[in-house]
Amino acid sequence: MDKNAFFDSIRGQMIISCQAVKGEPLYEEERSVMYLMARAAKMAGTSAIRTSSIRDVEAIKAETGLPVIGLVKIQYPGYEGYITPTMKEVDDLLAAGSDVVALDCTLRKRGDGKTVNQFIQEIRDRHGDILLMADISNYEEGVNAWKCGVDIVGTTMSGYTDYTPRLDEPDYELMRRLAADVDIPVIGEGKIHTPEQAVKALETGVWSIVVGGAITRPLEIATRFMSAIEAARGGRA
Numbered sequence: 207m208d209k210n211a212f213f214d215s216i217r218g219q220m221i222i223s224c225q226a227v228k229g230e231p232l233y234e235e236e237r238s239v240m241y242l243m244a245r246a247a248k249m250a251g252t253s254a255i256r257t258s259s260i261r262d263v264e265a266i267k268a269e270t271g272l273p274v275i276g277l278v279k280i281q282y283p284g285y286e287g288y289i290t291p292t293m294k295e296v297d298d299l300l301a302a303g304s305d306v307v308a309l310d311c312t313l314r315k316r317g318d319g320k321t322v323n324q325f326i327q328e329i330r331d332r333h334g335d336i337l338l339m340a341d342i343s344n345y346e347e348g349v350n351a352w353k354c355g356v357d358i359v360g361t362t363m364s365g366y367t368d369y370t371p372r373l374d375e376p377d378y379e380l381m382r383r384l385a386a387d388v389d390i391p392v393i394g395e396g397k398i399h400t401p402e403q404a405v406k407a408l409e410t411g412v413w414s415i416v417v418g419g420a421i422t423r424p425l426e427i428a429t430r431f432m433s434a435i436e437a438a439r440g441g442r443a
């Protein structure tokens with residue numbers, strides 16, 4: 207995948223994340239159904255898909271032909287991060303045809319005792335110039351990943367580490383700061399729930415955004431409606 211062509215194709219655009227892991231309503235043991243979500247995403251005009259698991263990378267590439275940002279969610283003992291934590295997941299994602307590999311680049315503990323900086327270097331030594339997206343939770347981690355030579359920084363983990371604030375909305379401030387200071391594309395990702403928030407996130411200056419659950423997680427969407435109705439009812443009582 208040509209790096210600049212990919213960057214051009216996603217600039218100012220929304221990438222749609224189509225993910226269902228075990229335990230989620232759209233996770234089917236026998237076969238993935240997320241390629242249908244990806245079909246809808248493509249029909250809506252998205253330029254790339256973000257997805258988790260090897261089988262979903264394969265199915266979504268076959269269905270859409272779009273560039274895929276792939277990751278594997280797996281919790282190993284001793285690792286605080288769960289997004290593509292080891293070389294095994296990187297190897298598997300590349301073999302499956304992932305155009306970009308997304309990985310946890312927070313500064314949390316890794317079970318192999320390495321720093322994320324060492325891990326990034328090992329990936330470069332083994333796989334050369336592949337496209338890497340760093341999923342980070344704060345400014346320091348974003349700058350660190352950029353300096354380690356990743357290709358894209360994403361705000362994915364903001365609010366999901368125990369040292370970042372649990373906002374109920376996108377972390378616009380982090381997007382703004384990273385977009386201003388980091389010299390590679392920054393992707394605003396996480397908790398973009400409405401079209402208005404998507405526009406506002408892009409206005410922070412990020413290169414593009416990823417929207418996931420608000421489009422592809424029906425339980426999350428339904429629960430948001432239910433909670434709003436419940437809250438309104440409580441207010442009236």
Ligand SMILES: CC(=O)N[C@H](C=O)[C@@H](O)[C@H](O)[C@H](O)COP(=O)(O)O
Pocket residue numbers: 223225277362363366395396397398416417418419420
């Ligand atoms: C924290 C974590 O594990 N995030 C995952 C990363 O790939 C996904 O579960 C999210 O859906 C994705 O980041 C998009 O975010 P949102 O679904 O909020 O639009």
